[in-house]
Amino acid sequence: MQLGLTIGKWTLMVLIWVLIFMTFSQSIDEMVIIKFSLALFYIIVVVTVAFAIFNFAENPKSGVKFIISALALGVVILLSYQSSSDLDPETGALVEGGTISEAGIYTFYVSLSIALVLLVFSEVKRILKI
Secondary structure, eight states, X not given: OHHHHHHHHHHHHHHHHHHHHHHHTTSSOHHHHHHHHHHHHHHHHHHHHHHHHHHHHHOHHHHXXXXXXXXXXXXXXXXXXXXXXXXXTTTXXXXXXXXXXXXXXXXXXXXXXXXXXXXXXXXXXXXXXX
16 A cells, blocks of 8 residues: 555656646647646545545544534635625726636635644744743
8 A cells, every 4th residue: 555655656746747847848738737737636625525524434523623624714715705806906907717816815815824823823832831
């Protein structure tokens, strides 16, 4: 099992680097690497959810934590999407896909802020324990 995971990991890394070099040398179109990235993202999401369901069956307490985390992320994404606009602030023109891009940026900002607050909180907590 461990050997298979190692071989799969190295194969995937080599494939990604080959695609990157082929894109930079203009042997393939950029859309190929974008589609590959999207496919890889969807596979990662499916595998993550599948392992979370499997873990939930074995240990319900950790499954509840996953459900709460997924719902919190969903709320952040929904609020980010609701607060974003597809209008260019300078010209007022409609930008195709602007709402999704802006929602992604807002989601990133919120996630980064939460991570930094939790990092500071855990460090302060660790220092006060000593």
